[in-house]
Amino acid sequence: MERRNIHMKKIRFAAFDGAAVFSGSHNGVAAKIRLSYHCSLLFIHCRAHILQLAIISASNELPHISESLFTLKSLFYFINKSLLRLSRFENIQQIVQNRQLKLVQPGDTRWLSNSLSIQSVLMSYKPLLLTLEHISNERDEDSPEALGLLHILSNPSTMFIIHALEPILKALAIFSKQLQTKEADFAQLQIFTSATLLRLEELKDFSASDYENIIKTIQTLPLVSPLTRMTRLTVSNDQIDFRQVFDTKIVPFIDTIIENIQARFEPGTLALLDSFSIFDIQNVTDEPDYGDKKNCCSSTSLPKRF
Known part of the structure; x- marks a missing residue:
């Protein structure tokens, strides 16, 4: 410094x-x-770090959300920590004409990482399933882990949770970027916070177009194929009540995030901090003081009696 x-x-x-x-x-x-x-x-x-802590705290309170985020981390390590597995994943993306993507490592201390990680997984969901299926069918030392990840990703409930997390984390990622802008002040922070909370409230509505599109997407994804060793974990879309998963897993997560944000971005505190902006030297103008300007005008308007 x-x-x-x-x-x-x-x-x-x-x-x-x-x-x-x-x-x-x-x-x-x-x-x-x-x-x-x-x-x-x-x-x-740092406000951006406070937001990250709010996300971590909310996910830790709900096992299914925490497990889904942990699955993203497991996928990253399984695919990326082996050049052979990474090469196979890239080749399968080419075969199915999927955009060439790399998985993003999620982290508790890396802002936006959870949002970027879940986006990379969703945009390559089908190639991931095919990659895991190929590896699990080879019956080598990597097969058990590949099979476990395959069944997790093929489970419709997990599919829905991971897909439903995307718009939630995206809204929080936008909020995080707003917090990091140099021009933002505490008055704007109150506006950003209110807009984020409003968006989260909207995402508690199961009839929202976000979830209609998610269910349509899930129904097009392949589940565990006949080539894969079948276990009692294999579940079909018909056996899953997505509304129940939404009400018991997604809504509580959104409510917990809202509570955490409200506690960490308390409006009264933000308003108090914003009041200190009157001391910002950048807000001082070159115009004459109001009293001086008024006195000047008064003196010029007085008639000259003498």
């Missing part, structure tokens, strides 16, 4: 992602700056 000619003693606020290495009261970066430069530094928790 000193190499960039930043005067440390003039720093008054610092925003970090909330990790102990930054925010720790004794050994954190903020604490060390206060101690080294004898300044009253105020620590501000």
Whole structure:
């Protein structure tokens, strides 16, 4: 920071992602700056990281959501950690004329990663199923893991949950990007928060076009084929009540996210923080003060009696 000619003693606020290495009261970066430069530094928790914590907290409270997100991570490691498996996945994408895509690794501390990960899986769902089926039928050391992932992805309930998470995580990803814009202030943050909460409320309606399209998409995807070893886990679309899955898995997840956002982005706090914008030097204009301008006008309008 000193190499960039930043005067440390003039720093008054610092925003970090909330990790102990930054925010720790004794050994954190903020604490060390206060101690080294004898300044009253105020620590501000990064809003984008707060949103990520809200998503993590909501998913951890609901096992089916947590398991679905863990499946994305398992898929990434299984396909990408082997050049042979990755090459097969890419070849199958070419055969079925699917757009060449790479899976994205989801992570708790990487903003937008869950949204990007689920998009990459959905856009290559059929090639993934075919890749896992081919590997599981080879009966080698990778077959059991491939078969397990195949049955998870082929399960209509899991299919619906993963597809239904996409519009939810997309809305949160848009919110995260808005939080990271340099021009955003706390007044805009209130608008962004309200718009995101409104979108999440819309996604609690099963009759929304989002879910109609999801069900149509799922019905076109192949389930476990006759070539694959059949187990008691094999389920058909006809045996699944998507409305029940929606009411018991998706709606509680949305409600939990809404509660977390409302708790972490409390409107009263945002309004209070926005009031400090009057001290922003960028808001000061070059126009004369109102009182001076009024006095000037008054003096010029007075008649000269003497």
